[in-house]
Amino acid sequence: MIKIEKLQSGYNKTKIIKGLDMVAVAGEITAIIGPNGAGKSTLLKSVFNLCDIYSGKIFYKEENIKKLPTHDLINFGISYVPQGRQVFTNMTVKENLEMGAFVFKDKELINKNIEDIYRKFPILKQKQNQDAATLSGGQQQLLAIARSLIQNPQLLLLDEPSLGLSPKAMKEVFKKIQEINKEGVSVIIVEQNAKKAVEIADRTYILENGKIALSGGKEILKNPKIKNIYFGGI
Amino acid sequence: MSIFIQLLLNGLIAGAIYALVAAGFSLIYSTNKFIHFAHGVVVTFAAYFLYLMFAVLGINFCLSVIFTIICAGLLGWIINEFVYKTMRKRKASSVILLIASVALLILLESLILLFFGPSVKTINFLEGGIGVNIFGAMITSLQIVIIFIAIILFFGLWLFMKKTILGKAMRAVSNNKDVAEIVGISSKQIYAWSFIVGSSIAGIAGVLISMEQNLDPVMGTNLIIKGFTGSIIGGIGSVPGAIIGAFLLGLVEVLGIWFLPSGYKDAIAFIVLFMFLIFRPQGIFGKKDFSGKII
Numbered sequence: 001m002i003k004i005e006k007l008q009s010g011y012n013k014t015k016i017i018k019g020l021d022m023v024a025v026a027g028e029i030t031a032i033i034g035p036n037g038a039g040k041s042t043l044l045k046s047v048f049n050l051c052d053i054y055s056g057k058i059f060y061k062e063e064n065i066k067k068l069p070t071h072d073l074i075n076f077g078i079s080y081v082p083q084g085r086q087v088f089t090n091m092t093v094k095e096n097l098e099m100g101a102f103v104f105k106d107k108e109l110i111n112k113n114i115e116d117i118y119r120k121f122p123i124l125k126q127k128q129n130q131d132a133a134t135l136s137g138g139q140q141q142l143l144a145i146a147r148s149l150i151q152n153p154q155l156l157l158l159d160e161p162s163l164g165l166s167p168k169a170m171k172e173v174f175k176k177i178q179e180i181n182k183e184g185v186s187v188i189i190v191e192q193n194a195k196k197a198v199e200i201a202d203r204t205y206i207l208e209n210g211k212i213a214l215s216g217g218k219e220i221l222k223n224p225k226i227k228n229i230y231f232g233g234i
Numbered sequence: 235m236s237i238f239i240q241l242l243l244n245g246l247i248a249g250a251i252y253a254l255v256a257a258g259f260s261l262i263y264s265t266n267k268f269i270h271f272a273h274g275v276v277v278t279f280a281a282y283f284l285y286l287m288f289a290v291l292g293i294n295f296c297l298s299v300i301f302t303i304i305c306a307g308l309l310g311w312i313i314n315e316f317v318y319k320t321m322r323k324r325k326a327s328s329v330i331l332l333i334a335s336v337a338l339l340i341l342l343e344s345l346i347l348l349f350f351g352p353s354v355k356t357i358n359f360l361e362g363g364i365g366v367n368i369f370g371a372m373i374t375s376l377q378i379v380i381i382f383i384a385i386i387l388f389f390g391l392w393l394f395m396k397k398t399i400l401g402k403a404m405r406a407v408s409n410n411k412d413v414a415e416i417v418g419i420s421s422k423q424i425y426a427w428s429f430i431v432g433s434s435i436a437g438i439a440g441v442l443i444s445m446e447q448n449l450d451p452v453m454g455t456n457l458i459i460k461g462f463t464g465s466i467i468g469g470i471g472s473v474p475g476a477i478i479g480a481f482l483l484g485l486v487e488v489l490g491i492w493f494l495p496s497g498y499k500d501a502i503a504f505i506v507l508f509m510f511l512i513f514r515p516q517g518i519f520g521k522k523d524f525s526g527k528i529i
Contacts, residue, residue: 071418090409103418
């Protein structure tokens with residue numbers, strides 16, 4: 001589904017991703033883990049054209065999507081959920097969802113998608129007229145995910161969805177991610193909580209210094225190299 | 235009692251005019267996140283444009299008003315497109331944009347002065363007349379029209395921000411530009427739209443002010459200071475807050491000169507501004523985030 005070749009990207013003149021190759025298969029959950037500063041979030045931002053791409057290619061369904069504008073990426077079926085429970089705090093839950101569907105012009109389709117979201121996330125229906133600022137951290141994260149699902153994505157990019165959440169809220173968020181995947185949405189998830197991410201992922205990539213250091217399945221955390229990557233050989 | 239009601243009415247009229255300026259100013263600030271002082275000169279431009287169309291060229295008043303509002307919106311768009319957008323591309327900070335807006339205010343006021351001359355101009359469309367007596371206080375029919383139009387406009391603006399997709403997109407950009415971009419809202423387009431809508435409101439303000447007051451090329455400076463003060467009182471970035479803040483400012487100014495000579499009117503406004511900046515910088519409706527930063 002997504003094939004990245006020799007990607008080099010970063011911000012202004014600072015190169016963060018330094019020649020990275022990876023593949024994410026359709027229908028799977030692909031986890032990207034690694035120590036702080038490894039370039040995990042920058043990798044997701046590169047796919048969604050939110051940082052500077054210096055070289056390399058990003059193929060989505062055989063098409064090079066490098067540097068495509070956001071609305072084209074959304075129309076292609078790619079949605080992005082940034083880290084840090086990013087919702088429009090001055091808007092209601094329903095308005096947040098409507099903003100998720102901003103690129104769509106068909107009102108009927110938008111309303112249908114919102115109703116679908118309410119079926120999947122009953123808590124959001126309950127709180128649809130409440131300001132997003134009044135939701136709990138876990139609910140805000142669910143709203144951010146729901147807002148991207150309104151776009152009917154085939155590929156969902158999730159940047160640290162568990163960041164700052166309580167264990168209970170985190171469990172709920174990960175459960176939802178698995179449910180979303182079971183409905184046919186491919187997921188690329190960047191996570192600090194390596195154990196949790198590997199548990200739900202079909203395939204995991206470990207990033208170190210802007211490059212893939214290791215890749216594999218659920219057994220990857222047993223690899224002796226992990227300690228070196230995370231703790232520098234302590 | 236009648237003096238108090240008269241002052242109240244005068245305050246309401248002054249407040250309505252300030253609120254018209256503050257509403258457009260605050261709308262532009264909320265999305266663009268910099269202080270666009272040149273908004274004042276858009277009001278002046280509109281007043282003089284109406285004067286040119288109606289009093290000089292003799293074009294039908296209603297047509298002149300429509301042209302004026304469209305041209306004010308267009309001027310706002312041009313200012314954004316050719317000045318601020320270019321500067322943003324060069325990574326100009328909000329302080330640099332503010333300095334540019336002050337330069338624009340002075341430059342455009344000078345151009346109006348050059349074109350129309352320093353003498354005050356008057357549009358004699360709707361004479362004030364004898365006025366209506368309300369509990370012993372007098373208000374002219376024109377002043378009633380100003381308050382009435384201002385209230386309808388504010389209600390319309392509220393509906394626009396709450397119910398239309400463009401208004402909601404403006405609120406989204408105002409709240410979190412980065413997330414707005416992620417869902418496919420182009421912040422550049424929203425900046426442009428907020429200039430068009432905000433400047434059109436300035437156009438309406440210019441039309442109403444030109445019917446109530448004499449025109450003078452630097453009138454916009456005083457108006458934007460009052461509009462800005464109203465925004466600070468109500469909470470900068472909050473359009474309803476700015477409108478309520480501006481009405482409060484009008485009332486405080488007028489009630490203040492009940493006790494003090496009228497020359498102190500501007501001083502009263504600045505005292506109120508300083509008090510808010512010191513004791514409640516987020517204004518009445520503004521909010522602070524967990525770190526204490528005004529949002």
